[in-house]
Amino acid sequence: MSNKESSELSKRIGRSGEDYLEAIGHLCHKNGSAQVSDIAQMLNVKKPSVTAAMRKLADLGLIEYHQYSPIILTAEGQRYAERVIYSHTILLRFMTEVAGLPPERADVAACSMEHILTYEEIAAIGTRLNPPVAPTEF
Numbered sequence: 001m002s003n004k005e006s007s008e009l010s011k012r013i014g015r016s017g018e019d020y021l022e023a024i025g026h027l028c029h030k031n032g033s034a035q036v037s038d039i040a041q042m043l044n045v046k047k048p049s050v051t052a053a054m055r056k057l058a059d060l061g062l063i064e065y066h067q068y069s070p071i072i073l074t075a076e077g078q079r080y081a082e083r084v085i086y087s088h089t090i091l092l093r094f095m096t097e098v099a100g101l102p103p104e105r106a107d108v109a110a111c112s113m114e115h116i117l118t119y120e121e122i123a124a125i126g127t128r129l130n131p132p133v134a135p136t137e138f
Helices: 003-031 036-043 047-059 075-098 103-113 119-127
Strands: none
Touching: 003 036, 003 047, 003 075, 036 047, 075 103, 075 119
8 A cells, every 4th residue: 555545545534443443453353353342342432433433444445344243354454454553552662662651641642643643654663662663563
């Protein structure tokens, strides 16, 4: 995915969509699929909000979603979810290891920053951590 394509998709997905993809990515990694109830619990939102977001992500071709069925990522959704998870991981490490923030505050800061910085900027931060984290780890 080129920088331009990624930027355009990011605009269409939005910040909350990226948060949903991140949650789905974690749940799929753990369980093989995600359920609306698990996503709602993970993000502390109501099930109807999750359902609306799932319809939008399905329309964008990022997930396979059918009401009452497990949710799975498409190949493009998997790549995007991995990028968001990688970005969050790098920024969380940076905020705890370099900035010295407590883990809870570092997590909140990382979540905000991952939506502002570009993937390339975050990857550059990752290469400067000790030990460095390469984008291929996700």
